[in-house]
Amino acid sequence: MDLNYTPQQNAFRAEVRSWLEANVPKQPLEHYDATREGFEAHRQWEATLKSGDWGMVTWPKEYGGRGVDLIQWLIFEEEYYRAGAPGRVNQNGIFLLGPTLMEFGTHEQKQRFLPPMAAGEEIWAQAWSEPQAGSDLAGIRATAQRAKNANGDDEYVLNGHKIWSSRGAFADWAFGLFREPGSERHKGTSLIFFRLDQPGVTRNPIRKINGHPGFAEIFLEDVRVPAFNRLGDEGQGWHICMATAGFERGLMLRSPARYQAAAAKLAALWQARKVNSRDAGADPVLEADVIRAFMNAEAYALSIYQTASRLIAGAKIGPEASTNKIFWSELDIHLHRTALAILGEEAELLPSAARLAAGDPDWLDDYIFSLAGPIYAGSNEIQRNIIAERMLGLPR
Amino acid sequence: MDFTLSDEQLMFADTTRTLLGDTCTPEHWRKMMEQDVAFDAARWATLAENGFTVLMLPENAGGLGLAELDMALIAVEAGYVALPEPLTESAGVAMPMLAALAPDHSLLADPKAIVAIAPAINPVVAYADQAAAILIERGGRTFLAQREDVTLVAAPTIDPLRRVFRLEWESTRAEDLGPADWGLAQDRAALFAAAQGLGLAQRSVDLAVAYAKERTQFGKPIGSYQAVKHHLSSAQVAIEFARPVVLAAAAGIGAQDTYSRARVSHAKLVALEAADQAARAAIQVHGGMGYSWEVDVHLFLKRTLALTGAWGTPAHHRGRVAARLLSRPTGPDQTFAREAANA
Ligand SMILES: Cc1cc2nc3c(=O)[nH]c(=O)nc-3n(C[C@H](O)[C@H](O)[C@H](O)COP(=O)(O)OP(=O)(O)OC[C@H]3O[C@@H](n4cnc5c(N)ncnc54)[C@H](O)[C@@H]3O)c2cc1C
Numbered sequence: 178m179d180l181n182y183t184p185q186q187n188a189f190r191a192e193v194r195s196w197l198e199a200n201v202p203k204q205p206l207e208h209y210d211a212t213r214e215g216f217e218a219h220r221q222w223e224a225t226l227k228s229g230d231w232g233m234v235t236w237p238k239e240y241g242g243r244g245v246d247l248i249q250w251l252i253f254e255e256e257y258y259r260a261g262a263p264g265r266v267n268q269n270g271i272f273l274l275g276p277t278l279m280e281f282g283t284h285e286q287k288q289r290f291l292p293p294m295a296a297g298e299e300i301w302a303q304a305w306s307e308p309q310a311g312s313d314l315a316g317i318r319a320t321a322q323r324a325k326n327a328n329g330d331d332e333y334v335l336n337g338h339k340i341w342s343s344r345g346a347f348a349d350w351a352f353g354l355f356r357e358p359g360s361e362r363h364k365g366t367s368l369i370f371f372r373l374d375q376p377g378v379t380r381n382p383i384r385k386i387n388g389h390p391g392f393a394e395i396f397l398e399d400v401r402v403p404a405f406n407r408l409g410d411e412g413q414g415w416h417i418c419m420a421t422a423g424f425e426r427g428l429m430l431r432s433p434a435r436y437q438a439a440a441a442k443l444a445a446l447w448q449a450r451k452v453n454s455r456d457a458g459a460d461p462v463l464e465a466d467v468i469r470a471f472m473n474a475e476a477y478a479l480s481i482y483q484t485a486s487r488l489i490a491g492a493k494i495g496p497e498a499s500t501n502k503i504f505w506s507e508l509d510i511h512l513h514r515t516a517l518a519i520l521g522e523e524a525e526l527l528p529s530a531a532r533l534a535a536g537d538p539d540w541l542d543d544y545i546f547s548l549a550g551p552i553y554a555g556s557n558e559i560q561r562n563i564i565a566e567r568m569l570g571l572p573r
Numbered sequence: 574m575d576f577t578l579s580d581e582q583l584m585f586a587d588t589t590r591t592l593l594g595d596t597c598t599p600e601h602w603r604k605m606m607e608q609d610v611a612f613d614a615a616r617w618a619t620l621a622e623n624g625f626t627v628l629m630l631p632e633n634a635g636g637l638g639l640a641e642l643d644m645a646l647i648a649v650e651a652g653y654v655a656l657p658e659p660l661t662e663s664a665g666v667a668m669p670m671l672a673a674l675a676p677d678h679s680l681l682a683d684p685k686a687i688v689a690i691a692p693a694i695n696p697v698v699a700y701a702d703q704a705a706a707i708l709i710e711r712g713g714r715t716f717l718a719q720r721e722d723v724t725l726v727a728a729p730t731i732d733p734l735r736r737v738f739r740l741e742w743e744s745t746r747a748e749d750l751g752p753a754d755w756g757l758a759q760d761r762a763a764l765f766a767a768a769q770g771l772g773l774a775q776r777s778v779d780l781a782v783a784y785a786k787e788r789t790q791f792g793k794p795i796g797s798y799q800a801v802k803h804h805l806s807s808a809q810v811a812i813e814f815a816r817p818v819v820l821a822a823a824a825g826i827g828a829q830d831t832y833s834r835a836r837v838s839h840a841k842l843v844a845l846e847a848a849d850q851a852a853r854a855a856i857q858v859h860g861g862m863g864y865s866w867e868v869d870v871h872l873f874l875k876r877t878l879a880l881t882g883a884w885g886t887p888a889h890h891r892g893r894v895a896a897r898l899l900s901r902p903t904g905p906d907q908t909f910a911r912e913a914a915n916a
Pocket residue numbers: 302303304305306308310311312313340341342343344392549552553554555556557558559562799
């Protein structure tokens with residue numbers, strides 16, 4: 178164990194920092210879920226990142242990355258959040274599908290899909306959930322029927338109804354989970370890509386509780402895609418989805434820097450209010466919560482450094498990924514509730530555009546978003562089941 | 574940057590687990606409680622023979638010259654068996670301090686010797702009855718008093734496998750060893766308490782898991798019920814996010830700055846909270862059995878209680894985290910920050 182950065186790692190940090198200082202937009206962008214303009218502004222930012230080869234640093238150079246290891250990815254993320262850079266509109270692509278493609282994709286698929294993903298030219302949505310299949314994902318009904326096109330090439334014809342697809346309202350592509358007609362549960366499933374603007378696809382934005390069209394429901398009617406769009410073998414869909422979920426829960430979806438940046442802002446908020454607000458300043462419970470939020474963010478960071486080091490040493494992500502998902506989602510809610518408690522009588526007020534432009538966090542909107550954490554990426558109840566059954570060995 | 578344990582460290586932890594698992598079993602606990610003792614001389618001799626008591630002594634003093642991280646791994650295993658003997662406090666804290674103050678002291682030559690330690694921060698001294706001598710903090714100085722030159726007044730504690738004493742002594746009947754690094758000693762002790770907390774917590778979960786697989790109600794093992802599962806999953810989450818803090822605190826303890834102290838405090842807080850959560854969950858999962866003396870879970874609850882208050886209360890440790898948080902730079906790039914780098 179050596180908890181010191183190497184000179185190369187420090188140099189990498191310095192490089193990231195100076196690039197971000199020169200390139201991060203001075204004014205915050207409109208949220209990518211709020212409007213098409215906000216979405217496209219974020220796409221533009223992805224292109225800027227790509228121009229500096231920062232799209233996804235862990236990928237090999239030929240796919241638009243820098244071929245660096247997970248520790249450097251963490252350093253990149255730390256600098257990214259430190260700089261207050263825009264949210265990653267393509268997180269479904271770079272953090273979920275990307276690593277999965279890297280593991281299960283053919284060389285041709287990687288060449289076709291990864292570079293435009295790293296550049297933000299193709300932005301991805303995840304289309305797994307269905308109205309009748311949420312926690313019980315193996316209950317999906319959407320089908321992929323084998324067929325031939327006019328030239329005799331293998332195709333799939335997709336039919337079904339997907340829902341809660343994040344970024345689905347504006348994204349270009351989706352990776353969906355489908356089943357062979359007549360198959361059941363985990364068997365006969367395949368992971369298949371389709372374009373969200375292709376014939377037969379209808380998408381209806383769904384408003385989130387903050388009012389933004391942050392996700393969509395997607396109807397597929399005889400949507401034809403080449404067999405090339407299937408990731409992994411036919412019938413291997415469930416297995417691949419679980420690997421994706423491992424990356425999602427265990428490492429990439431929520432980098433610790435996100436919470437450390439928020440905890441630092443919370444500490445600053447607390448210090449300002451302690452002096453200026455009679456109520457907040459006299460409440461020792463608030464300070465204990467601020468300390469707790471800081472410790473949680475630190476613990477999460479240390480745990481991810483540990484995971485990253487283990488993966489570099491050749492280990493694989495296992496069911497302990499479920500402990501991660503519970504920890505970050507719960508710490509996020511606690512942190513934001515603490516912020517609102519400190520804001521006190523002002524907590525209900527929407528922040529003014531001027532304050533957001535000045536770099537103030539949007540505590541209220543971030544709090545509302547934190548409430549989704551225990552639901553998406555597999556609800557926390559499901560994660561607790563997984564821990565009990567696969568880590569602790571309790572009976573089903 | 575490499576947050577992994579070495580193969581030797583993993584092997585060492587494994588050996589320790591086996592050795593302690595064999596020599597400190599539920600039968601041993603029960604026999605000791607029956608006999609109303611909290612020290613097993615045979616086990617202590619085995620620990621000494623296997624080098625555990627000289628682990629942190631410098632090599633030129635006959636020790637193994639290992640670091641806090643190695644001792645912390647042992648402490649986890651000590652917690653897992655609720656080890657009654659003062660392995661971490663004597664071999665992990667007192668002996669290294671004595672070696673730093675008086676490298677030629679005759680006590681250092683005896684691997685079986687126990688030295689108790691009495692910092693100003695603790696109102697009672699643990700295990701003093703088994704000690705050859707006691708290191709005492711007074712006014713920034715350090716005194717070494719022989720066991721027979723002090724009066725020990727037993728202070729009954731709830732933990733049946735732990736003994737603590739109030740100490741009456743006079744500086745005229747003790748050796749004045751001058752100023753010592755009590756800050757380091759306290760950090761080490763808090764760290765090892767945290768590491769024991771991890772072991773205590775895991776044992777509570779493991780005991781409850783074993784019971785939940787066997788005990789049936791309504792025709793099914795109780796471990797198949799989700800309410801039972803979720804108690805234990807939540808405890809396991811707490812353990813998983815205390816462990817890396819303990820390891821990082823151990824690896825960084827040498828810096829002895831605001832950052833390293835805060836990390837030790839963080840470790841102590843969350844590891845013993847995990848132990849507390851796990852012990853209470855385990856009692857609940859055992860039902861009426863969990864409330865009985867017959868089931869061993871209470872030992873883990875009680876040791877947790879003892880270690881939570883010893884070597885700095887939670888309030889003390891929260892204060893040290895607050896000092897770091899509110900007086901030093903924070904943010905995503907500060908996870909491994911040190912004083913020197915910020916100077
Ligand atoms: C903000 C957000 C973004 C999302 N993004 C996407 C996306 O991009 N792509 C996508 O495919 N999906 C997405 N989802 C959907 C998400 O994965 C599902 O909402 C989630 O899996 C839960 O499924 P459900 O909504 O059908 O709830 P249900 O499965 O009906 O669950 C309802 C409640 O019952 C509980 N429950 C269900 N089964 C059990 C059980 N066995 N034991 C204990 N409790 C149980 C759940 O924990 C939950 O509390 C998103 C959801 C949200 C909120």
